[in-house]
Structures are given as C-alpha cells and as structure tokens.
Amino acid sequence: xxxxxxxxxxxxxxxxxxxxxxxxxxxxxxxxxxxxxxxxxxxxxxxxxxxxxxxxxxxxxxxxxxxxxxxxxxxxxxxxxxxxxxxxxxxxxxxxxxxxxxxxxxxxxxxxxxxxxxxxxxxxxxxxxxxxxxxxxxxxxxxxxxxxxxxxxxxxxxxxxxxxxxxxxxxxxxxxxxxxxxxxxxxxxxxxxxxxxxxxxx
Amino acid sequence: xxxxxxxxxxxxxxxxxxxxxxxxxxxxxxxxxxxxxxxxxxxxxxxxxxxxxxxxxxxxxxxxxxxxxxxxxxxxxxxxxxxxxxxxxxxxxxxxxxxxxxxxxxxxxxxxxxxxxxxxxxxxxxxxxxxxxxxxxxxxxxxxxxxxxxxxxxxxxxxxxxxxxxxxxxxxxxxxxxxxxxxxxxxxxxxxx
Numbered sequence: 001x002x003x004x005x006x007x008x009x010x011x012x013x014x015x016x017x018x019x020x021x022x023x024x025x026x027x028x029x030x031x032x033x034x035x036x037x038x039x040x041x042x043x044x045x046x047x048x049x050x051x052x053x054x055x056x057x058x059x060x061x062x063x064x065x066x067x068x069x070x071x072x073x074x075x076x077x078x079x080x081x082x083x084x085x086x087x088x089x090x091x092x093x094x095x096x097x098x099x100x101x102x103x104x105x106x107x108x109x110x111x112x113x114x115x116x117x118x119x120x121x122x123x124x125x126x127x128x129x130x131x132x133x134x135x136x137x138x139x140x141x142x143x144x145x146x147x148x149x150x151x152x153x154x155x156x157x158x159x160x161x162x163x164x165x166x167x168x169x170x171x172x173x174x175x176x177x178x179x180x181x182x183x184x185x186x187x188x189x190x191x192x193x194x195x196x197x198x199x200x201x202x
Numbered sequence: 203x204x205x206x207x208x209x210x211x212x213x214x215x216x217x218x219x220x221x222x223x224x225x226x227x228x229x230x231x232x233x234x235x236x237x238x239x240x241x242x243x244x245x246x247x248x249x250x251x252x253x254x255x256x257x258x259x260x261x262x263x264x265x266x267x268x269x270x271x272x273x274x275x276x277x278x279x280x281x282x283x284x285x286x287x288x289x290x291x292x293x294x295x296x297x298x299x300x301x302x303x304x305x306x307x308x309x310x311x312x313x314x315x316x317x318x319x320x321x322x323x324x325x326x327x328x329x330x331x332x333x334x335x336x337x338x339x340x341x342x343x344x345x346x347x348x349x350x351x352x353x354x355x356x357x358x359x360x361x362x363x364x365x366x367x368x369x370x371x372x373x374x375x376x377x378x379x380x381x382x383x384x385x386x387x388x389x390x391x392x393x394x395x
Contacts, residue, residue: 044287045287045288073288074346075346076288076346076349076350076390077288077289077346077349077350078346078347078350080286082286107286109286109350110346110347110350110351111347111350111351111354112284112286112350112351112354114284114285114286151284151285151286153284153351153354153355154335154339154351154355155335155339156277156278156282156284156332156335156336156355156358157275157276157277157278158276158277158278158280158282158284159275159276160276188285188286188287189285189287191285191287
C-alpha cells in the first residue's frame, strides 16, 4: 500500500498532459550547445550495462546524438558492444508534443554483427519547478521505435523489423540532468534494461 | 456529359490530388480538390510537420516501404538465435541429456561427418545447405567467442533440420544429425553450468 501511492502519483503526473506545459523529446540538459552523459543499467541477462552518450544541437529543430555501451556476460559469452548515432527532429512549438527520431546502430557480440536502423516518435513533457529552483524541471519521455534489422553470422543473415521502446524520466537542475531510463525490446528475446543516467550540458 | 461521366472525372481528380499530395508536390490549398468530407487522409498530410511535407515525406515513405521489403530477406530458417543477448541451446536439444564433460573441439570429426556424407544423403534443398554450412562452421576453438558462435550456428542447424520434410527414407540421416546437435548442445550446456 505504501509503495502503490507514490507509483499512482507518478502515473497520474505522467498521464495528465494538460498540466504538463512543455514538450521534451530528450532526457538531456537544456543547454544550448549539447551534453555528455553516462549510464549504468541492469539488463534482462542479469548483467550490468555501462554506457556513455553525447549530443549536439545543430539547429533549433535538429539534435544529433551518439550513444555507446558495453555489457560483459561472463565466460560463455563474449562482451557485447553497441554504438548508435542519430538525429532527433522536433520543435517546441509544434502542435503535437512529439519529435521524430532516426538512427543507425551497430551491435557486436563475438562473431555476431547486428545493424539496426530504427525510426521512432518521441513524446515527452517537461514540468518546470516554481520558486527558488529556477531553471530546473522534471522531464519524462517515451519513444516507440520500429526498425530494419539485419543480423549476420558466418555467412548467415537474418533480417527483421523489430519493435522497441525506450523512455526515461529525470530532473534537470541547471546544466545537469539525472534520472532513470529504460529500454524494452519485445522482438529481441524480450530483452530489457533499466538503469540510471546522468548528463552534463555545455 | 452524363452524370456517370461527371462523377468519374471528380473521382479521378480526387485520386490525382491524393497522389501528388502524398509526394509532397501540392498541398490542399494549391489543388482544386472537390468537396470531400471524408478527405481526412489528405488533411493529415497537410497538417504534417514541415520537414515531412514535400519530397522528403515521399523519400521517407519509400524508405519505409524498402525497409519493410528488406525485412523479408533472410538466408536462415526461423527461428534462430541472432539476438545480441546470451545464447542458450534450444530446449528440445537438452531434454533428458546429461551435459557432456568433453570439449566442443572433441566433436570435430562428428561435425565434419554430419556436414558432409550425412547431410549429403538428405538431398538438395535450402535447409540442407544451411545444415551443411552451419555444421562445417561449428569446428571452432573452445573460447567464449567460439562457444557463442557455435550456439547460434546450432540454432541455424536445428531450425533447418526441423523444417525438412518428415520423410521416412531420410529419418536415419536426420536422426544422426540430431544426435550430433544434441552432443554439441550438451557440451555448451556443460560449459554454462
């Protein structure tokens, strides 16, 4: 009962858009130029994932972002490396609170190589704090993605169009962002990762 | 012009307007579009964000179609374990089997035999080629990378074997390959413990 109350409050805050005034497609500091960040997460493989990300605002509507992470499995499975580069296109004054994303991701796990080209729609809201904490806010976003995926191994290849979902929620405190994020890939062995992420703007 | 002909002309104008709007050539206000209370599709295009209107919208649409078409291009028989997560041998290969105490490389001769004469006796098909190639590639050193690759190749061979026709004449050869796959899965399962 004590746990359900905060969860209900969080869900209500997320599901009442009329109280959430600003669009936020990215969980990142609101600085003009860009940011760098770090991430640690627990995965469905019961292993820890460590990652880093960086982004740069190219124009008012276009943001370029890059992400990378590694996950060590143990003796039986080689370490997995993932790299992603992509763009987020969106403006705060669009009538719909969404942005469009496109990216290219390369995953290496031993001899297995997976190229994924996801496109997605990011929707999110930013709630500014009133009072002394000027410039701070609470940001939440969710990004469903569909992708073209081609996995290759020793001359075999398998292509598919998987669906995945990423999202996050956290606090912007001046140049710093800190929060939690999650990713879920029902098409890829129902894998998921939930973790913490922090970023510094510049 | 008869009423039938005039309604045909209006219908064609509608189709043309929708076609060009989808390519981003024209927007609703630039085309003489007859009244159509159900023209929600065109309205959706016109209200799309600026970067999706125009030729880029068409390129995006074509790209999505190409992705959808490309997603059907595979040279393996589903299901295979090509997801970038930990690979585990199929449960069907591990039922009632004790994990084997020997190394994957100890099965070298068995893999070659399965990839060559035994698979050759199954005839010629896409699945038989997949079995041959997967079994031939299974001969690998016994490090973590090789074991992961072997596990994924095992899934290729297992799915291809399961997709073969259930012909009584080929049953002994299919069973021989299955035994080799079970032995390999047992080695991988022993290492995972």
